Each structure stands twice: as C-alpha cells, then as structure tokens.
Amino acid sequence: xxxxxxxxxxxxxxxxxxxxxxxxxxxxxxxxxxxxxxxxxxxxxxxxxxxxxxxxxxxxxxxxxxxxxxxxxxxxxxxxxxxxxxxxxxxxxxxxxxxxxxxxxxxxxxxxxxxxxxxxxxxxxxxxxxxxxxxxxxxxxxx
Amino acid sequence: xxxxxxxxxxxxxxxxxxxxxxxxxxxxxxxxxxxxxxxxxxxxxxxxxxxxxxxxxxxxxxxxxxxxxxxxxxxxxxxxxxxxxxxxxxxxxxxxxxxxxxxxxxxxxxxxxxxxxxxxxxxxxxxxxxxxxxxxxxxxxxx
Amino acid sequence: xxxxxxxxxxxxxxxxxxxxxxxxxxxxxxxxxxxxxxxxxxxxxxxxxxxxxxxxxxxxxxxxxxxxxxxxxxxxxxxxxxx
Amino acid sequence: xxxxxxxxxxxxxxxxxxxxxxxxxxxxxxxxxxxxxxxxxxxxxxxxxxxxxxxxxxxxxxxxxxxxxxxxxxxxxxxxxxx
Numbered sequence: 317x318x319x320x321x322x323x324x325x326x327x328x329x330x331x332x333x334x335x336x337x338x339x340x341x342x343x344x345x346x347x348x349x350x351x352x353x354x355x356x357x358x359x360x361x362x363x364x365x366x367x368x369x370x371x372x373x374x375x376x377x378x379x380x381x382x383x384x385x386x387x388x389x390x391x392x393x394x395x396x397x398x399x400x401x402x403x404x405x406x407x408x409x410x411x412x413x414x415x416x417x418x419x420x421x422x423x424x425x426x427x428x429x430x431x432x433x434x435x436x437x438x439x440x441x442x443x444x445x446x447x448x449x450x451x452x453x454x455x456x457x458x459x
Numbered sequence: 460x461x462x463x464x465x466x467x468x469x470x471x472x473x474x475x476x477x478x479x480x481x482x483x484x485x486x487x488x489x490x491x492x493x494x495x496x497x498x499x500x501x502x503x504x505x506x507x508x509x510x511x512x513x514x515x516x517x518x519x520x521x522x523x524x525x526x527x528x529x530x531x532x533x534x535x536x537x538x539x540x541x542x543x544x545x546x547x548x549x550x551x552x553x554x555x556x557x558x559x560x561x562x563x564x565x566x567x568x569x570x571x572x573x574x575x576x577x578x579x580x581x582x583x584x585x586x587x588x589x590x591x592x593x594x595x596x597x598x599x600x601x602x
Numbered sequence: 603x604x605x606x607x608x609x610x611x612x613x614x615x616x617x618x619x620x621x622x623x624x625x626x627x628x629x630x631x632x633x634x635x636x637x638x639x640x641x642x643x644x645x646x647x648x649x650x651x652x653x654x655x656x657x658x659x660x661x662x663x664x665x666x667x668x669x670x671x672x673x674x675x676x677x678x679x680x681x682x683x684x685x
Numbered sequence: 686x687x688x689x690x691x692x693x694x695x696x697x698x699x700x701x702x703x704x705x706x707x708x709x710x711x712x713x714x715x716x717x718x719x720x721x722x723x724x725x726x727x728x729x730x731x732x733x734x735x736x737x738x739x740x741x742x743x744x745x746x747x748x749x750x751x752x753x754x755x756x757x758x759x760x761x762x763x764x765x766x767x768x
Contacts (some may be wrong), residue, residue: 328472328475329471329472329475332471332472336491337542338493338494338542339491339493340490340491340492340493341488341489341490341491342487342488342489342491343486343487343488343489343562344485344486344487345484345485345486345555345558345559346484346485346486346487347483347484347555347768348479348482348483348484348485349483350481350482350483350553351481360767361693361694361697363691363693363741363744363760363762365744366741366744366745366760369744370744370746391767399480399481402768403767403768410493412488412490412566412570412685413598415488416488416559416562416563416566419486419559420559423555423559423768426767426768427555427765427766427767427768428764428765428766428767429746429765429767430765430767430768431693431741431762431765431767432765432766432767432768433693433694433762433763433765433766434766434767435694445694445695445763445766446766447764447766448763448764448765448766455556490685503684504610504611504614505684506608506610506658506661506677506679508661509658509661509662509677512661513661513663534684545685546684546685555768566685569684569685570682570683570684570685571681571682571683571684572663572682572684573682573684573685574610574658574679574682574684575682575683575684575685576610576611576679576680576682576683577683577684578611588611588612588680588683589683590681590683591680591681591682591683
C-alpha cells in the first residue's frame with residue numbers, strides 16, 4: 317500500500333510499474349483538470365498531516381473491505397494546469413469486481429472526505445472555490 | 460477510439476499517453492494472468508476477424524451509452540505468461556461515474572461475449588480450457 | 603449452398619479440424635448442426651450438448667434458430683472466456 | 686486550555702489567518718465556535734452558517750458536539766472537494 321501527497325506532477329507509469337504483482341485485476345482512476353468555462357488551472361489547498369493520515373486510513377479500510385491485494389493513492393496539491401492529472405487511485409485484487417468496487421469506493425470517499433479544497437484559476441487569476449456537490453455526498457452513502 | 464488485438468505484449472503507458480485529453484476522468488482495467496494451482500501461462504485462442512469487429516462494435520456502443528469521450532481496448536491472444544497483462548480497457552469521460560460504468564460494462568461484455576477462449580498451461584504442458592462462469596453471465600445481465 | 607464452418611477451442615480439438623468447407627441444404631443453424639452431426643462420431647460428440655455450444659453466423663453471434671439464408675461462414679465454439 | 690485553531694479555503698480567507706493559538710474554556714466544538722465568533726466580525730461572519738462548515742479535532746473529522754477534552758488542534762473548513 318502506498319499513499320503520496322505531493323505538489324509535483326506524478327509519473328503514473330512509474331508508480332504502476334510492478335503494482336498488483338500476482339493479482340488478476342488492476343483498476344486505476346485518474347482525475348484530470350477539465351477546461352470548464354475559461355478555467356486555466358486549479359489550485360488545491362490541503363491539510364498537511366491530516367491529509368496523509370486520512371488517505372492512509374482509508375486506503376487500509378478499502379483494502380480490508382474489498383480484500384484488495386494492493387492500493388495506491390497519489391494526490392497533488394498546489395497549482396495544477398488544465399489537462400493535467402490531479403490524482404490517481406489504483407486497486408489490485410484477484411477478480412475484477414473487487415478491484416472496480418475498491419476504486420469506486422475510494423473515489424467516493426476522496427471526493428467528499430479527503431481534506432482538499434479546489435479553487436478555480438481563470439485567465440484573470442484566482443476565481444471561486446469549487447462547491448461540494450450533493451451528488452458526491454449521495455454517492456458516498458451507497459457504501 | 461482504438462481497438463487492438465495482438466499476440467505481442469502491449470505497453471500500457473505508451474497506449475495511455477494522451478488518452479482522454481480534455482476529459483475529467485479516466486478509468487483503466489487491466490486483466491493479468493493469476494497463478495492459480497500450478498498455472499505457468501495461459502494460451503488464448505480467438506476468432507480472427509470477428510474479434511476485431513466485435514470489440515470495435517462494443518467499444519462504440521459503450522461510448523454512446525455512457526457518453527465516453529474516448530475508449531481504448533487492447534486484448535492479447537496466444538501464450539501469455541504468469542503475471543503478464545492479458546488485456547486492458549480504458550475509458551474517458553467528463554465525470555467519474557461514466558468512466559467507471561463504461562469500463563465495468565465493457566469488461567462484463569468482454570468476459571462472456573468477446574470471442575476468446577482461455578486454456579491453462581501447467582508445468583507439464585497444456586491443461587484444460589477455462590470454463591465460463593455463471594457469475595460472468597449474471598454480471599452482463601445488469602446492463 | 604457452400605459454407606465455411608469454423609470450430610474453436612475444445613470443439614476444434616474434438617472435431618479435429620479448425621475449419622471445413624461443407625455443402626449444405628440447412629435453412630437454420632439447427633439444421634446445419636444436424637447435418638454435421640450425421641457426418642461422423644467426432645462431429646456428433648462435439649455437437650451433442652448444444653447448451654455448451656455458441657454460434658456465430660458471418661462473424662455475428664446468433665442462436666440455433668438463426669437463418670442461414672445468404673450465410674457464408676458459420677462458427678461453433680464454447681462459451682467465451684475473454685477479459 | 687491552549688488550542689491551535691486552523692482554517693482552510695474560504696474560512697482561512699475570511700478570517701484572515703491560516704491558524705491561531707487560542708486560550709479556550711470550550712468543552713465542545715460548538716462552545717469553541719461561540720468563543721471564536723465573539724472575537725470579531727470576521728470570525729463571526731465566517732462561522733455564522735455552520736451547515737457550510739466542517740471540523741476536524743486533532744486531524745480527525747468530528748461534529749459540532751464533539752468533546753474537546755485533551756484536544757490540541759481544531760480545524761474549520763468548507764465541505765471537501767478532493768479527487
């Protein structure tokens with residue numbers, strides 16, 4: 317299990333090299349900065365210390381619940397340009413259902429429980445903070 | 460949209476380079492040869508011609524159904540060693556739900572509708588053909 | 603009509619050839635199965651339990667009652683195990 | 686007791702500092718909110734609508750009724766938007 321919280325871009329291929337050795341199924345989810353309405357970048361604030369601990373706790377909980385054989389979570393903070401990856405989770409399991417569900421569960425949790433806050437950066441500078449979505453809260457209640 | 464059917468190993472990082480540009484969410488699923496009961500490799504037979512057409516048709520159907528902005532399917536045939544990737548699907552969409560559902564749907568279809576047949580290879584040579592699972596048929600009926 | 607008949611996986615092994623060209627008067631897949639099963643014991647044995655056999659007509663999945671009108675290629679194989 | 690109080694995102698901006706050390710007699714998070722809101726208008730405005738505020742006590746998510754017994758660090762922030 318590996319959890320990384322960093323401002324630098326991450327090399328997905330390098331992080332996934334050897335990931336899930338012995339597993340039958342590996343699922344990855346990558347979240348990228350999408351160019352809605354003149355956005356040029358996102359700025360992510362986080363809670364140093366709590367972020368790493370919360371991500372690790374939750375990666376462990378997902379591994380237990382879905383019998384995952386490996387979990388990777390990498391999440392950036394700071395300024396992230398349009399089109400760039402913000403974060404990635406990867407899950408490994410003997411079979412596909414557990415790998416899919418583990419990744420899906422981790423993402424629902426990350427969206428509304430991991431201590432990150434996104435602000436939109438437009439051509440003219442910092443814009444508003446991204447509002448939490450009710451749909452994300454609802455998604456979490458599925459589990 | 461890209462569909463590859465090949466005997467050679469594939470380079471996931473190279474295939475995913477630039478995949479889903481402009482999307483907010485990318486999901487990948489990779490199926491690997493798992494070492495159950497003395498297995499040393501799998502041998503995959505396929506139906507040349509039909510395989511490529513069926514995969515392309517279904518990738519298009521998934522793209523339409525889940526409004527995916529990009530789809531990649533790569534599937535190997537021939538002998539595949541223990542631990543090696545057999546296949547990968549990748550889906551891109553504006554949001555995570557569509558990317559997850561698109562990949563999940565493609566996998567359920569691939570498991571029981573794509574014309575591939577797996578045989579187990581043990582230390583002593585070819586063993587039995589892998590039996591289709593009722594669970595895979597049931598999984599497909601969800602959609 | 604002339605049909606290319608293909609076999610995959612254990613159907614290929616039991617019948618002993620990956621493909622054969624047959625002259626057929628079959629109107630449906632089920633008729634073709636009956637003609638093939640009448641050829642020899644190997645065909646008969648491989649096609650005895652149709653619940654374990656899937657079929658494609660001109661490279662599209664079909665069922666035993668599918669028409670063969672205009673068909674050129676019929677393939678028989680076990681349930682698929684891809685992914 | 687002495688508490689480190691942290692603010693993130695728009696709470697940090699409205700209050701004007703990312704963290705402050707406070708002397709508190711609060712027994713619960715809700716008591717602490719009342720003490721902070723009494724400090725000045727900025728604190729009061731930022732903490733006025735608690736439905737838009739989340740809290741962590743010693744880096745664990747908590748609710749407004751959580752006890753502060755033994756606590757060292759309390760953080761206030763908007764609903765998270767990670768992933």
